[in-house]
Amino acid sequence: MSQCIRRVLPRCYKCLSRVESSRNSSDVRFVKSNSSQPLLDLNEVHKDWKSGGHFPKAPAHIVKYGAKCLQALLSHSRLNDHLFNGKQYRLFPLHAKHGDENIDFGNILPPSQTLQPPQVDWSSLPIDADKKYTLILYSPDCSSCKVHWWTSNISPSDVINNPDDITTVLPYVPAVPLKGTGVYRYTLVLLEQSSVISENLQIERLAELDGLISENELRPVGLAFYQAFWDETVGPSLAKHLDLDEKQFCAERPKSMHEFYAEERFLRKEWEMKTDFM
Numbered sequence: 001m002s003q004c005i006r007r008v009l010p011r012c013y014k015c016l017s018r019v020e021s022s023r024n025s026s027d028v029r030f031v032k033s034n035s036s037q038p039l040l041d042l043n044e045v046h047k048d049w050k051s052g053g054h055f056p057k058a059p060a061h062i063v064k065y066g067a068k069c070l071q072a073l074l075s076h077s078r079l080n081d082h083l084f085n086g087k088q089y090r091l092f093p094l095h096a097k098h099g100d101e102n103i104d105f106g107n108i109l110p111p112s113q114t115l116q117p118p119q120v121d122w123s124s125l126p127i128d129a130d131k132k133y134t135l136i137l138y139s140p141d142c143s144s145c146k147v148h149w150w151t152s153n154i155s156p157s158d159v160i161n162n163p164d165d166i167t168t169v170l171p172y173v174p175a176v177p178l179k180g181t182g183v184y185r186y187t188l189v190l191l192e193q194s195s196v197i198s199e200n201l202q203i204e205r206l207a208e209l210d211g212l213i214s215e216n217e218l219r220p221v222g223l224a225f226y227q228a229f230w231d232e233t234v235g236p237s238l239a240k241h242l243d244l245d246e247k248q249f250c251a252e253r254p255k256s257m258h259e260f261y262a263e264e265r266f267l268r269k270e271w272e273m274k275t276d277f278m
Contacts, residue, residue, distance in 0.1 A: 067092050070223065073105055079225065082140035083187060085210040094224035095121045096188050103188065103226045111175040112233045114186075117149065120224075122156060122190055127221055129156050134191045134218055137172070138209050141184040144244055145205045147212075148173040148186070152197035167199045173241045175228040180249030183227045190222035205242070 070093050074080045080088065096103040097119045103109070120135060127133070133156070137149035150170040177184040189209070194217040203212065213220065235246035 069093075070105075074223070077106060077185065077225075079140070079185065079187060082185075083138065083189070083209050084213070084220070087210070089220045091220055091223045092125050094188055094190055094222045095124070096224045098226075103224045106185075106225055106227055108183065108227045108229065109175070110231050110233075111177065111228050111237065112231055114175040114228065115233065115237070117172045118188060120188065120190075122222055125156075125190075125222055127156060127192070131155075132193045132196065133221075134193055134197065134216075136189045136191065136209070136212075137186060138189060139175070139184055139186045140209070141181075142176060144176060144178070144238065145173050145242055146209075147203060147205050147207055148175075150203055152193065152199075152201075167197060169197065169199060169201050170203055170205070171241075173205075174233070174237045176234050176237050176242075177228050177230050178234070178247055178249060179230040181230075183229045185225055185227055187223060187225040189220055191218035191220050193218060 067090060070091055071088075074083075074091070080086060093105075094103075098109055098113050099116070101107075101109055101113055103118060118137075122133075132152070133154045134150070134152040135154060136147065136151075139146055139148060142148075147170055149172045150168070152167045152169055154166050175184065175186055191213065197216065201216075212218070238244045238246050
């Protein structure tokens with residue numbers, strides 16, 4: 001047994017060192033078996049994975065994998081149920097950033113990072129360039145504000161931060177997760193319009209997204225989401241944008257059996273002392 005271990009271990013160490021060196025290398029490529037010629041550039045594969053497009057040299061399991069991965073992530077986080085009431089849409093990952101931080105598949109951002117509207121780019125998405133689109137920032141977990149942002153009549157060539165023909169139905173509200181209520185989910189949803197949306201459209205901040213999609217004849221085509229937890233900027237953001245006071249919650253720990261019986265014994269003894277004087 002020891003001789004086998006001595007023979008195997010050196011090979012394992014060589015394999016591990018080879019894997020570590022290739023992992024740390026920035027020039028890693030997909031390579032065919034028994035060939036030194038690169039098959040795919042990883043940067044091109046990543047672009048194709050994000051866009052769900054058809055990269056001509058990509059293997060079958062890579063083509064449109066970005067959309068499948070996003071759908072699996074939505075099912076895992078139950079966003080399909082809480083956003084679209086269980087309806088299935090073919091969604092592609094949006095490329096969005098809050099400052100220098102990417103909004104990437106549920107990563108956690110502090111509310112202080114979300115004080116300004118996100119930068120969104122969907123130029124790589126396989127969508128119709130002749131149609132108009134709506135971009136909504138929505139949180140199914142926030143009790144004070146669900147629709148955080150609504151912009152409509154956007155063409156794929158428009159820039160969100162420098163709008164010309166973009167209609168802002170609801171101004172931007174940063175992430176406002178309340179203290180003691182855990183992590184909130186915030187989703188950027190890109191929706192295809194069937195007609196032009198007026199800036200006088202009346203939208204409630206606490207409206208359900210599935211109902212808004214049906215009422216305005218919208219079709220979801222892209223999504224990005226992140227998560228946020230409470231920090232010191234939540235109170236000022238609530239007061240500034242929603243004119244609300246900040247609420248804080250704390251959880252009460254249930255009594256242990258030892259504490260419960262100790263309290264029962266104390267109350268029983270106190271009652272016996274009172275009855276002695278009666």
